[in-house]
Amino acid sequence: MFKVYLIARNSFEEMVRQPLYVVIFYVMGLLITLSPLYTLFVFYETHRLLLEMGMTTIMLTGIMTVSFSASHTLTSEIHKKTILVLATKPVNRFQLLLGKYLGIVFCGFIMVLFHYILLVYVIRMGAIETSAFKIDWPVLVSLLFIFFGSNFYGFFQNYFSNKNFCSSAVYATIFFSLLSFFIIGIWDKEWHLSGYWMRFNPEFLKGVVLIFCSLLVISSISLSLSPFVSRNANLFITFCLFAVGLFSDQLVLSGSGEGTIFGLFLNVIPNFHVFQMSDAIIFDRIIPMSYMYSGVTYALMYLVGVFTIGYVFFDRKELA
Numbered sequence: 001m002f003k004v005y006l007i008a009r010n011s012f013e014e015m016v017r018q019p020l021y022v023v024i025f026y027v028m029g030l031l032i033t034l035s036p037l038y039t040l041f042v043f044y045e046t047h048r049l050l051l052e053m054g055m056t057t058i059m060l061t062g063i064m065t066v067s068f069s070a071s072h073t074l075t076s077e078i079h080k081k082t083i084l085v086l087a088t089k090p091v092n093r094f095q096l097l098l099g100k101y102l103g104i105v106f107c108g109f110i111m112v113l114f115h116y117i118l119l120v121y122v123i124r125m126g127a128i129e130t131s132a133f134k135i136d137w138p139v140l141v142s143l144l145f146i147f148f149g150s151n152f153y154g155f156f157q158n159y160f161s162n163k164n165f166c167s168s169a170v171y172a173t174i175f176f177s178l179l180s181f182f183i184i185g186i187w188d189k190e191w192h193l194s195g196y197w198m199r200f201n202p203e204f205l206k207g208v209v210l211i212f213c214s215l216l217v218i219s220s221i222s223l224s225l226s227p228f229v230s231r232n233a234n235l236f237i238t239f240c241l242f243a244v245g246l247f248s249d250q251l252v253l254s255g256s257g258e259g260t261i262f263g264l265f266l267n268v269i270p271n272f273h274v275f276q277m278s279d280a281i282i283f284d285r286i287i288p289m290s291y292m293y294s295g296v297t298y299a300l301m302y303l304v305g306v307f308t309i310g311y312v313f314f315d316r317k318e319l320a
Helices: 004-016 017-031 046-080 082-086 093-125 136-160 163-184 202-225 231-246 248-251 262-270 280-284 289-315
Strands: none
Touching: 004 017, 004 046, 004 093, 004 202, 004 231, 004 262, 017 046, 017 136, 046 093, 046 202, 046 231, 046 280, 093 136, 093 289, 136 163, 136 202, 136 262, 202 231, 202 280, 202 289, 231 248
């Protein structure tokens, strides 16, 4: 397992150093942070709109992150022939594939975690609906500290210690986000002691957990395809599967392609609508734990099946 850990850590660090990862990390986080500005003219529905936009952004960003990571990690090593160096090491192909997968999943995890924290801040801060709106100073200070503090830390590490700016900034962002997340809950909008987290909606967290389960599935598909197709083809196939899987419930119920190859295809691809719980959260419905168990089990069983098939084909592939 130590070999798997080393491969996973190296894969994770390699992806976090990519400028594209950092661009997605911060730009999408900034879009979530500024989302209250988009809801200024939606009277009395801002809370629902913020949740809908935020949950959708988290899911799409996570899918995009793991898809880019999975389509890049093995494909680039095969094309550059660096994978032959790993083949000479005492590492079998299962350990290599598992390590790459865990590294990709952790890339998606910190992306979802950061954007989830930002969305919690945005929901707490709310939108400017009336003149009685009060600025949430603890949240505002925390957001400024996260964005500017982490980038200053990345610059400091790059300039004085010659460390990678991208990875240093991302690590600092996660640390500052988690630190501020637990600290600001003891204050209200005007720095008075308050038990904000005691009133936190747990259904929101359940929805994000299910979104992460969708990343487990899509990353296993993309990684299984990466040794056999180009990066662009991998991304195209992955996003097509995600789009069709998101609406597979409606397509099956409407009888589309029933009794045909397309109908069989709809029953085989993953149903990503299972992991989209924004409607339930918006309308304050409780997500039963039985549904959580079935959703997590569905994701784990699907990724194990896809990973097993991907490993069988990867084990027979000629790398030289």
